[in-house]
Amino acid sequence: xxxxxxxxxxxxxxxxxxxxxxxxxxKLVDEGNTVTIITTRFREDLPLKETINGVxxxxxxxxxxxxxxxxxIFGMLKEARRCDIIHTTSYNAAFPARLAGLLARKKVIITFxxxxxxxxxxxxxxxxxxxxMYFLYxxxxxRLGFHRYIAVYDYTAGCLIRQGVKxxxxxxxxxxxxxSDFEPGDHTPPDNFTFTxxxxxxxxxxxxxxxxxxxxxxxxxxxxxxxxxxxxxPKGMYRKIRKxxxxxxxxxxxxxxxxxxxDLRTELQHSSCIMIPSYxxxxxxxxxxxxxxxxxxxxxxxxxxxxxxCGKHITMESQDAEGxxxxxxxxxxxxxxxxxxxxxxFDDTVREYLKLYEx
Numbered sequence: 557x558x559x560x561x562x563x564x565x566x567x568x569x570x571x572x573x574x575x576x577x578x579x580x581x582x583k584l585v586d587e588g589n590t591v592t593i594i595t596t597r598f599r600e601d602l603p604l605k606e607t608i609n610g611v612x613x614x615x616x617x618x619x620x621x622x623x624x625x626x627x628x629i630f631g632m633l634k635e636a637r638r639c640d641i642i643h644t645t646s647y648n649a650a651f652p653a654r655l656a657g658l659l660a661r662k663k664v665i666i667t668f669x670x671x672x673x674x675x676x677x678x679x680x681x682x683x684x685x686x687x688x689m690y691f692l693y694x695x696x697x698x699r700l701g702f703h704r705y706i707a708v709y710d711y712t713a714g715c716l717i718r719q720g721v722k723x724x725x726x727x728x729x730x731x732x733x734x735x736s737d738f739e740p741g742d743h744t745p746p747d748n749f750t751f752t753x754x755x756x757x758x759x760x761x762x763x764x765x766x767x768x769x770x771x772x773x774x775x776x777x778x779x780x781x782x783x784x785x786x787x788x789x790p791k792g793m794y795r796k797i798r799k800x801x802x803x804x805x806x807x808x809x810x811x812x813x814x815x816x817x818x819d820l821r822t823e824l825q826h827s828s829c830i831m832i833p834s835y836x837x838x839x840x841x842x843x844x845x846x847x848x849x850x851x852x853x854x855x856x857x858x859x860x861x862x863x864x865x866c867g868k869h870i871t872m873e874s875q876d877a878e879g880x881x882x883x884x885x886x887x888x889x890x891x892x893x894x895x896x897x898x899x900x901x902f903d904d905t906v907r908e909y910l911k912l913y914e915x
Contacts, residue, residue: 557913558590560639562632562653564621566595566613568602570787570814571756572841573645573669576708576731578611583906585610592639594632595649596624598789621648628652629659636660641913643667647690650697663703665912667729669838670859671698671715672760679835680764681796695719704912708839709860729909731839732902733848738821740850745828749777749888751854752827754785754820755842757793762833762856762880767800769833769880774808777888782809785823821849829854829887833872833880837861844900852892854883868892 559581565571567578581591590612597604597615604615616631618624629652636642636656642664644653650666657664672679676691698719705726707713713728751773753766770782782804788794801809812823824830824845829852832843836859846853847867855861856879857871865871870886870893872879886892 557641558639559584559592559913560635560642561591561593562628562642562644562649562656563593563595564624564645564648565598566593567608569598569789572731572839573667575841576667577645579732579734579902580906580909581611582609583902584910587906587910592635594628594635596621596628624648625651629655632656633659636662641665643913645669646671646697647693650700654697654700654702665704665706666697666702667706667708668712668716669708670712670760670836671719672836673715673719675760675836679759681759681793706912709863711860711863712838727908727912729912730900730905731841731844732900732905733841733844734902735848735899737817738845738848740848742821743825743850746781746826749780749828750783750826751780751829751831751884751887752783752785752824753831754824755832757786757790757797759793760835760837762835762875763797764800765833765875765877765880766831767803768877769884770809771803772877772881773884773888774804776885780808780888783812783823783827784809785812785815785820788813824851825849827851831880831884832856832861832865833875834858834861835875837864840864847897852887854880854887864898866895867897868894 561577563577565574567574584591592612594614596618598619602615606613616628625648633656637660642653642657642662644650645667654664676687698721705716705721707716707726707728708731710728713726716726717723774780830846831854833856839860843853843864852868853865854870855865856875870883872883
């Protein structure tokens with residue numbers, strides 16, 4: 557089978573969506589399929605064409621995801637006509653992928669990690685006009701008539717149906733992990749309490765809560781340390797986060813960027829706990845990976861986090877800096893809740909997608 561993925565971002569960009577599609581694409585190649593990725597060239601040093609682990613990657617001469625939305629179609633049609641099915645994801649790739657499918661007369665399926673609806677209007681780091689535009693664009697792509705809408709968790713499936721997608725078109729396929737990449741026994745917390753955030757710079761990630769909560773907690777605990785493992789893109793968002801983090805003394809925080817997978821796992825394993833203070837999550841690879849490594853979690857419990865988070869964890873009692881600070885105090889005191897660990901095997905994910913492609 558020839559499968560075309562149309563994605564606004566792909567490896568080496570960091571994020572749960574990129575992680576899902578890289579793993580899925582490479583596994584599909586291993587299963588004997590032909591897989592092509594069409595995506596943005598978000599860094600000038602990236603080649604326009606390359607093959608990674610058998611996956612053909614075609615980067616358009618477009619760095620902006622917004623330009624990709626409205627003009628990417630011109631670089632997609634040739635590959636769209638060659639493929640058997642098109643698979644895309646929310647948000648910016650959705651419209652050109654659907655248009656390419658219409659013109660090439662191919663089925664298009666879309667994976668939604670989240671569908672925020674009115675949540676857009678309460679998120680930080682975006683102006684009122686931007687929030688309204690994002691809200692309207694989400695409303696628009698939900699009504700584009702995709703062949704199937706894949707939700708990565710039950711919570712996301714419920715959001716899609718509540719926002720007007722017909723129930724029979726919604727399929728829940730869990731994101732999955734290759735558990736051979738994670739060794740729970742290697743978690744070696746440092747002597748000084750080190751609390752870590754890792755992941756992309758998204759407006760829903762609760763990043764605005766971390767500086768105030770961390771500053772208050774560090775003031776009360778001279779032996780504690782904050783570790784932030786984040787990308788430096790989008791540049792505007794990165795500048796805002798750096799500005800907020802200035803309230804934390806330079807010797808009490810470590811900032812890390814663009815780590816290789818092995819180095820990232822090492823840094824996580826040398827953390828006392830991981831923070832996930834998100835306003836919403838559709839699955840959250842960060843949570844699933846930390847759990848797989850046996851690292852304790854502080855979670856907001858929002859969205860799918862209420863379903864994904866297990867093992868040793870603390871749920872914030874309020875979605876604000878005070879709630880995060882109180883959760884850190886509990887973690888410092890060792891006041892953890894412990895529940896049975898749940899697994900999400902990636903082989904199950906691949907089987908479900910292949911069944912969908914062939915149906």
